[in-house]
Amino acid sequence: MxxxxxxxxxxxxxxxxxxxxxxxxxxxxxxxxxxxxxxxxxxxxxxxxxxxxxxxxxxxxxxxxxxxxxxxxxxxxxxxxxxxxxxxxxxxxxxxxxxxxxxxxxxxxxxxxxxxxxxGFDHEAFARCVAAVSNARRTYTYGLGAGSMVSGFLALHLKRVGFDAEAMMLAGYRLADDLLPLTANDCIVLIAPFHQTTEVEVIVDHAKDVGASVVLVTEALGMSLQNRVDIIIKTPPSISNVVSEHLAPFVFSYVLTMQLASLQKDASLKRNNLFNDLSSRFTGSPDFPSPVFLSDIDDDDSDN
Missing domain, CATH: 1.10.10.10 (Winged helix-like DNA-binding domain superfamily/Winged helix DNA-binding domain)
Incomplete structure (x- = not known):
């Protein structure tokens, strides 16, 4: 036994x-x-x-x-x-x-x-996902709870390599505001490992109504939503491991971003250089606060 x-x-x-x-x-x-x-x-x-x-x-x-x-x-x-x-x-x-x-x-x-x-990576589904995002007017990303971090990560990095992207961060009836601009030329990347929530249902149904494509990144919802979404990226079971169900979606988001960037290398580098330039105007360098900025903080602290 x-x-x-x-x-x-x-x-x-x-x-x-x-x-x-x-x-x-x-x-x-x-x-x-x-x-x-x-x-x-x-x-x-x-x-x-x-x-x-x-x-x-x-x-x-x-x-x-x-x-x-x-x-x-x-x-x-x-x-x-x-x-x-x-x-x-x-x-x-x-x-x-x-x-x-x-x-x-x-x-x-x-x-x-x-x-x-x-x-177990489905390369054919991934290629279709790359094409859907690449050809979209705008890519919307959505994840509920901790999945919102993956959604935000993906949208942020898509923007930095030259793709129009927006993370939908609201839930409940407030999500309706985020869904209003959705068109047939858009794509939604839906991060939903386990839970088929009302938000997931409404997003999938509304996308179908307007003709937008839906990419579902999931661990457990593939069977229940397979006839209602366009592309399914299946992630491996996480429950038997002491590991977050969002680990694989995070990795997928980075892989997707890099693949898309490789399709338009010059444009992606140009957008990233613009980001670095704008960042440096705030911090003095693309990555670290400038000495002047740090000294300003010290001066403020000394006055208190």
Missing amino acids: KDTKTTFQERYLEAGPRLTPSEKKIGEYLLRNPDEVLGASAVKIAEATGTSDASVIRTIKGLGYQGLPDLKKEFLESVLRRRNSAAALDHNIESIQTNKRPAEQMLANSVDIIDAFRE
Whole structure:
């Protein structure tokens, strides 16, 4: 019987050296697509991996599960935990408390997430995303909660390399103001790892109404929104690791920005040089406060 304290990822990684090529293919699919697995049969998983349903069941049992329903139960628990921030925090704290070197664990988990993102990266979807943003009149970005930091990061860096971009930072009915300017020539990059909130629903529906393209960067909403968005960038499962679900979206945002900048190198450098020039007017240099500025602060402090 499966040890409930051992996750699928841990079991798969431990078994790696003794798995056959087909078992590794099945294991990788299960690891990267827990949400899809919840609604899939062994036959569907076999079709997705180019194997047989017998191989799927054999692989799952070989990893210590009683069968596909047993594995789905674990995946369902992890999905529910991801969508409950308190439960996710409790899971992470417990994992840290039982580790003698928690920082090393968290750094290793971060590397694992990036490796999984690289290995499962959908280059065709990425190329379509690059084209959508490149051809857009304006790119709007949106993320709720901590996702707003990723959204702001992406919009900021798109501006700095010469693309018209704006981060929508409001929520609830106030989001309506941000959506008013949206046109058929625009693109929305939606950062939504887990939660299919009202804001996500309204953005997707309104974009469809006006004809704007939508890029969804998500860990768990691919299946539920696949017929309502234009492009899906799937990020790897983060719940079995002590790592933020926003790590992969941050990396994706930087990769997207650099790819877009490479398409118009001269224009991007010109815009960035303009940014540096404007920054220096405030600070005396593009990166650091000038000595005069620092001395002004010291003088002000001495007067108090």
